[in-house]
Amino acid sequence: MTVTDHGTHRVENQPPPLSGHDPLACDPALTDAVGREGAQEALPDLGRLGALITSPEAQEHARLANVHEPVLRTHDRYGHRIDEVEFHPSWHWLVGTAVEWGLHAAPWVDEPGTGAHVRRAAGFYLMSQLEAGHGCPISMTYAAVPALRHDPVLAAAYEPGLVSTSYEFGLAEPATKAGLLAGMSMTEKQGGSDVRAGTTVATQAADGTYQLVGHKWFTSAPMNDLFLTLAQAPGGLTCFVLPRVLPDGSRNAIQLQRLKDKLGNRSNASAEIEYIGATGWRLGDEGRGVATIIEMVSMTRLDCVLGSAALVRAALSEAAHHVAHRSAFGSRLADTPLMQAVVADLALESEAATALALRLAGAVDRGERSLLRLALPASKYLVCKRAPAVVAEALECLGGNGYVEESALPRLYREAPLNSIWEGSGNVTALDVLRAVSRNPDSVDAVLAEVDAAGGVDSRFDRAIRALRAELHGREARRARRLAELLALCLQGSLLVRHAPEEVSSAFLGARFDADGPWRTAGTLPEGTPAAALLERVTPG
Structure with a gap:
């Protein structure tokens, strides 16, 4: 049988793919603000990042990370509880790229007033145009450092890994990893924005750590290495640091109950988690959690x-x-x-x-x-x-x-x-x-x-x-x-x-x-x- 081309599928009056362009050239508001706010010398690097995010390869990673959503694995094949989330390789490309470019906590190691936070903000703005979901663990890691500095011992333990520009996925003892990511876990079913209504309880142990029992309603990026969380200690609502893996290499008693089925932000996992005697280190004084x-x-x-x-x-x-x-x-x-x-x-x-x-x-x-x-x-x-x-x-x-x-x-x-x-x-x-x-x-x-x-x-x-x-x-x-x-x-x-x-x-x-x-x-x-x-x-x- 002969197939005749009737011309019904000629593509006309359609724009070419939006890729390969220079996103800084058409965004004078960004380039002017970067210079005005003290990071003019960062523009060449930002130009290279801009070329990367508009490349067909990067755009395909953004698409794939959202098509292939995270999958919760509560148990391994033998029935052992593992509480891990499996991500598509494109997710790791996105997060790894953001970490490599220092868009997480890297600015905190620079001297104040050097434009480091402006440089990082401009890079975060560019990467977020490519794909927004991966920005969640990047943002929380950025935000964790000033909070951790309330305790010099905890800051010394975790900050070097948080500011590192190496991305290492997977649950392992934080001191053994080349780079760390941090998260936050505050929301509970009955409280929402009213974090003081939280019912998670923290009981101090003989070694000075605390054991936490409770349920958190919304914890994004649950495969991050450590989390700042709130719980009711004897002295009131208190902030704690909970690593997913304890210093002895064992898994902390944190169970992932399910992943949220969200409207958007599909590439990023958000979980309901259960503390069943999870070990935490107090950050700041009791009663001063907020x-x-x-x-x-x-x-x-x-x-x-x-x-x-x-x-x-x-x-x-x-x-x-x-x-x-x-x-x-x-x-x-x-x-x-x-x-x-x-x-x-x-x-x-x-x-x-x-x-x-x-x-x-x-x-x-x-x-x-x-x-x-x-x-x-x-x-x-x-x-x-x-x-x-x-x-x-x-x-x-x-x-x-x-x-x-x-x-x-x-x-x-x-x-x-x-x-x-x-x-x-x-x-x-x-x-x-x-x-x-x-x-x-x-x-x-x-x-x-x-x-x-x-x-x-x-x-x-x-x-x-x-x-x-x-x-x-x-x-x-x-x-x-x-x-x-x-x-x-x-x-x-x-x-x-x-x-x-x-x-x-x-x-x-x-x-x-x-x-x-x-x-x-x-x-x-x-x-x-x-x-x-x-x-x-x-x-x-």
Whole structure:
């Protein structure tokens, strides 16, 4: 039988694969912020990392790690309890690459003020655009070091392995491994964000260690080497360090009950775990568990902002690339005014989120604790809240092509809500903003100084500053979300007014602070916005 080519499968009017481009060349918000925040010398290395993450090989690893999800192995073939999670090799490639590039705890060994945290933040932002799930163990390891430093003995035991740029998967006694990863295990069934409601009990043994009994509802990356956890000791809620393998080489009494079937973050394992007399070492004083672990929470919140900014940027890249190569009704989509307005609006969101995220990383480098105490939860609230809406708009730019799994958008869309939940969902984070305003007046002063640095340039922004000052005096719990949103928007506006091109800052102020009220959906930009120029600025080459 002869098969005739009727031409029904000629591929026309489809964009080429988005790979092999330079992600720094179309992201001036990132490169400008890296230089501004003190890590200019890192740009060549970041360029090499950028070339790696856009390679077809890296993109295939990202796909495979999510298609082949982690598998829990509670027992071996002989019936011995092993409590291990099996990952696809592409997961190990992703985590190993992040560790090799020092995107975990490596910055903590550098001198303060050297740009190490900005360099690491930019790298984390790039790797998170490739694949978000592997960032969980990387982020928790980064956050563990400042918490561990509450106890010099424990820090000395674990910090060398945590800052190592060697990745060694598998359960073994930590002192024998070339590199370590850390996690956190706080959430319980009855408590959620209210960690003080935890019922896990810690009883001190004769040798000074504690035996923990309890159930933890959500523990991500359970194959990490050690975990910071909370339990009720005689003196109250206390922080403990629990290794998966004890110094004598035996497995700690930690059982993995099941893996969570999550909306997104599919490459990363999240487990319910049971402590059945697990051995832990106290970190900090009894009754001071929250105060001890708060350093870890703060650093993971920073990575929530970075991770959501990365998701926004990844979605923007997909949308801008698509409209640059797709035509409809006789015109290239990127040349049509309404599509220009939509993608330009997404570009403004990305530029503002990226500038703010890198500003926070710079504050870590410079030890600006007062600024971080208020700016960090507010930024986490807004940037993480905006990510799902931005990804949804980007997906719509691709139409049906964006709704199928072969595109990158469904994975981004499933991932987008996570950072707004992790480390305190919207209400918890907004109330933390209110708490900082009430208890840390120096934080209010630091944020207002940052915002006021752009005052007097644009009447729209000056009006927003006045509204922020009025909101800061209100301090009503029911308005906590409004305060967090306005505070983060003002921080973004200040950064763009001072550092972005006028066309970017003016468009942002017009869209976010217009006198007619807040912006609504993407593409509703004010009259006169240079949408075509904004789109060209962020389109991958």
